[in-house]
Amino acid sequence: MTETSPRVAVVTGAGSGIGRAVATAMLQAGFRVALAGRREQPLRETAASFSNALVVPTDVTDPDQVAELFARIIEQWGRVDVLFNNAGIFPKAASVDEIGLDEWNRALTVNLTSVMLCSAEAVRVMKAQSPRGGRIINNGSISAQSPRPLSPAYTATKHAVAGLTKSIDLDGRPFGISCGQIDIGNAATELTQSIGLSDGALQADGSRMVEPSFSVEDAARAVLLMAELPANATVNALTITASGMPFVGRG
Numbered sequence: 394m395t396e397t398s399p400r401v402a403v404v405t406g407a408g409s410g411i412g413r414a415v416a417t418a419m420l421q422a423g424f425r426v427a428l429a430g431r432r433e434q435p436l437r438e439t440a441a442s443f444s445n446a447l448v449v450p451t452d453v454t455d456p457d458q459v460a461e462l463f464a465r466i467i468e469q470w471g472r473v474d475v476l477f478n479n480a481g482i483f484p485k486a487a488s489v490d491e492i493g494l495d496e497w498n499r500a501l502t503v504n505l506t507s508v509m510l511c512s513a514e515a516v517r518v519m520k521a522q523s524p525r526g527g528r529i530i531n532n533g534s535i536s537a538q539s540p541r542p543l544s545p546a547y548t549a550t551k552h553a554v555a556g557l558t559k560s561i562d563l564d565g566r567p568f569g570i571s572c573g574q575i576d577i578g579n580a581a582t583e584l585t586q587s588i589g590l591s592d593g594a595l596q597a598d599g600s601r602m603v604e605p606s607f608s609v610e611d612a613a614r615a616v617l618l619m620a621e622l623p624a625n626a627t628v629n630a631l632t633i634t635a636s637g638m639p640f641v642g643r644g
Contacts, residue, residue, distance in 0.1 A: 399445065401470045402620065403427045403462070405453050405511060406480035408435025410582035411532060414613035415477055420446055422617060427466045429453060430480070453480050453507040463514040472522045475620045476515040478508045479532040481550075486543035486595065497546045504550035505557070512561055512572070519570050526569025528627070530619050531558045535578040535632060535640055542595050551576075555630075562629065571627040573619055578634030579604055580612040596639065605635040 402419050406412035407428035413435070419426050420443045428436045429451040440446035447469055451462045466473055481504045484496050512529055519527035537555045540548035555574055562572035593601030612633060619628045634640050 400474040402475040500546035
């Protein structure tokens, strides 16, 4: 890579929501972007009109498919500069005594294990490439700091992602690899609508409240800010929320 070569980014869950918005922002900023996700058609819709996009349908919970994703990127562009771990799910509302083990394990696999698998492949590439180094950005959640009611699996996975983020960042120091986390509250996506933001989300006192939200494109701008920093600067943790939403003082 020369100083003028476009940087290479990988975005998981790039077919919709925050992933699509971040991938689009990066493509518009001149990154070469590999778009990963289970469904090919939404990925192709994200990539439409961009010549600097690579569509790689991938189940990021499958280690073989994740390895193939990064092999395709190396074959195409020779390196990885940024990984945005974005893929995730929000299980149905249930207290810890109500959630089924299958649902619990699915949340762990999608929200946490996929982050480990993709980060492991990215770190291997970033250690070996020349110049070496790179940046990993994990999409956490404000639930990593303060949970919603009836969300034990989601909350546990996002707390775990925060710990994994710090560990990757610590171990990456000798190799010029940084890892930071963005916690997003109420960006307007299909996922946030599924928990009732527009018609009343469950609050800690049992009431329901129509919560404010903000544009997913503004969330993408925050991720892009983290991605575009020079190697000698990093954002360890960034929280961005809708103004006035119940978060500070939640409960």
